[in-house]
Amino acid sequence: MKWINDLFCNEKKIGGVLTIAQTSGKDKYILASIGININSNPIPEVSTCIKEEINSYVDTKSFSEKLNEYFAFYIHKLVIENQSKFIIIEYQKNL
Numbered sequence: 001m002k003w004i005n006d007l008f009c010n011e012k013k014i015g016g017v018l019t020i021a022q023t024s025g026k027d028k029y030i031l032a033s034i035g036i037n038i039n040s041n042p043i044p045e046v047s048t049c050i051k052e053e054i055n056s057y058v059d060t061k062s063f064s065e066k067l068n069e070y071f072a073f074y075i076h077k078l079v080i081e082n083q084s085k086f087i088i089i090e091y092q093k094n095l
Contacts, residue, residue, distance in 0.1 A: 007036070012048040038063060 007015040015036035022029045037049035038058050050058050074090075077083040 007034075009048055009053055012042070012046060013037075014048050014050070014053070034067075036063075036067075 005017045018033045020031045039051045040049045042048050
């Protein structure tokens with residue numbers, strides 16, 4: 001079964017995204033988390049991991065650092081520069 005928050009690579013699940021929105025008085029919060037199968041032993045026919053897709057072990061520290069760089073870049077574009085259109089264009093280019 002495919003859920004809207006599942007991440008797929010070559011028609012196999014490789015991870016998922018979870019988001020929670022909450023308000024407290026005037027404050028609004030969004031918590032987003034992501035889980036990615038990096039070097040795991042996936043279930044054949046159903047899931048995969050980055051290691052299997054690139055046929056090479058992945059250094060999880062380097063991967064996490066790079067992923068954090070991407071998040072920081074896009075959060076800066078969205079929150080600081082108010083460039084939501086930029087993010088939408090980037091998303092559409094990768095569909």
